[in-house]
Amino acid sequence: MTGQRADARRNYARILAVAEREVAAHGADASLERIARIAGVGSATVRRHFPGRRALLEAVFGERIAALGARAAELAEAADARAALLEWLAALTSYAASARGMADALVQDGLTDPEQVEDCSAKLATAVEPLVRRAAAAGALAADVTAADLLTLVTGIALATEHHPDPAAEARRLLDLVVAGVSPAR
Amino acid sequence: MTGQRADARRNYARILAVAEREVAAHGADASLERIARIAGVGSATVRRHFPGRRALLEAVFGERIAALGARAAELAEAADARAALLEWLAALTSYAASARGMADALVQDGLTDPEQVEDCSAKLATAVEPLVRRAAAAGALAADVTAADLLTLVTGIALATEHHPDPAAEARRLLDLVVAGVSPAR
DNA sequence: TACGATACGGAGGGCCCCACCACTTAGCAA
DNA sequence: TTGCTAAGTGGTGGGGCCCTCCGTATCGTA
Structure with a gap:
């Protein structure tokens, strides 16, 4: 630089x-x-x-991704592990749903080779990883749910709601559904 | 014609x-x-x-959509309302994840005016609607979950897994997660 | 067979991505 | 201050795609 x-x-x-x-x-x-x-x-x-377009998108969303990383670091010390994870997911969802193009950026760089450290989704995965581990340890998360799973789900929600009248609201709604589980039996 | x-x-x-x-x-x-x-x-x-591209995609996926509609009609009479709905969702997910472009077709026509009966997602929504109602009536589904919600979730999953090495498997995995709910408390 | 409606496809404009290359300029060294 | 050189620039041309217009060929019928 x-x-x-x-x-x-x-x-x-x-x-x-x-x-x-x-x-x-x-x-x-x-x-x-x-x-x-x-x-x-x-x-x-x-x-x-x-x-390439990817590089530009990564640069565009870089700051925000970094901010989400910082937020994750903060939340890693929160008292309630489950609440911390959910809050971070909500933050990510909210941003991904409102920032047009971010979800595409995330889904596109799934292919990139693992070397690519600049990769947006890799950065996010690294950021949530501790939150996920802590939540799992606390028994607040199914054991086989990975950080990548959660990111993929959020990305999918963002992509699918992109054309809705109010993407952010709809995305938030779906996230809640996913988190709560579709079935009411609990 | x-x-x-x-x-x-x-x-x-x-x-x-x-x-x-x-x-x-x-x-x-x-x-x-x-x-x-x-x-x-x-x-x-x-x-x-x-x-327009939309029209072509709808024609391409028309038959398959019709088949899914027929499957829904069959399942509408199954004994277990919840199982019927889940089976249909699995079928949809499997197809959407393996048929490239279908998820895009679904997500794109969210905008179209309600008149548009040829709309892919509208057809699917109409098809699941009875399954959803029956499952909800049986208490196997949270009351505020709509058919559109489920379609959007499946579409999102398909979109987000499109670039994975094995989209169908990954999509299926995520669908199970969504259905079961992320939290293990049940 | 002859005619009118229907359908065809080529041409051209606009936009975009991409690669190449001759020119300019910033920054360093004498 | 003055030159030098590598880094940086932007224009240009090729290839593709989408879209529209319009003269022409073809189908179905009278």
């Missing part, structure tokens, strides 16, 4: 700022060309800084 | 056959142009028969 030239850093920042707006407006398949146009740079410059 | 010219019907059938293969191979965003090329017709002909 520091090794970059000043203009490169400036362009990076500008492109990223525009990309955030565009992705918010048009979802994961925002036009890279359009982003370049708005940012006032050539399209080649965009793809130099972000080779 | 009968009012169509013979060549029109022939082309329709050819296009649909090619479309099935292409969608299976490339998912919901298969190239319409490519389909036209393979079918040996002009691209305009494809969009004459199927105005």
Whole structure:
């Protein structure tokens, strides 16, 4: 990062700022060309800084992912392990459902090789992992439920509710269903 | 349908056959142009028969959706209301997870106006509706769970598992989780 | 057989992604 | 301050896709 030239850093920042707006407006398949146009740079410059759409999405959502990671770290010390996990899941759901394109970003990088540490879903998985373990240890979670399972479920909910009139509300509703279990027998 | 010219019907059938293969191979965003090329017709002909990608997907998945509807009708008379519903959900999940593009087709037509009877998800919703009602009446389902909720969940699962190594297995696993509820307390 | 309606498909415009390449400029060293 | 050089830039062209228009071929019928 520091090794970059000043203009490169400036362009990076500008492109990223525009990309955030565009992705918010048009979802994961925002036009890279359009982003370049708005940012006032050539399209080649965009793809130099972000080779491929994935890279751009990861950059766009990077901060928020980091914030979710921090939240997880906080919650790892909460008294109630189950409540902590559920709160984090709710936070993730809320964000994934409202931030257009994030769910796509998550689902797309499922393929990437495990080396890819920049991977969004890998970061999130690492973040929840402790919460999941603690909840499982406390007997508040079925033993065979993994962090990846939970992320996949939340991602799926976000994807499926994306076209609803009020995605966030609907996603929240479904998350509650999933958590409570469909069956009323408890 | 009968009012169509013979060549029109022939082309329709050819296009649909090619479309099935292409969608299976490339998912919901298969190239319409490519389909036209393979079918040996002009691209305009494809969009004459199927105005928009949605229409084509609905045609592609129409038969299968009908089959699921029939299965629902059978299960509506099963002895165990809860088991019947779960079995149908499993069937839907299995198909949605293995048939590339179907989940997209379902999620996309959430927007369409209620008039649109050709709507895939509407058809499925109508099909499960009785199963859901019966299960709810038997106390085997939380009262506020709707047919649409269940469809959305299954769709989400299918979407989120699409890029996994074994989508069908993973989807099935997640469906079980959802059904059982994440929490072990029962 | 001849005619009218119906269906066809090619051409062209717009947008997009991607790769290449000649030019500019920032930053360093003399 | 002045040059030098590598890093960075953006324009351009190729390929694809989606979509619309419109002249033409074909079907079904009188």
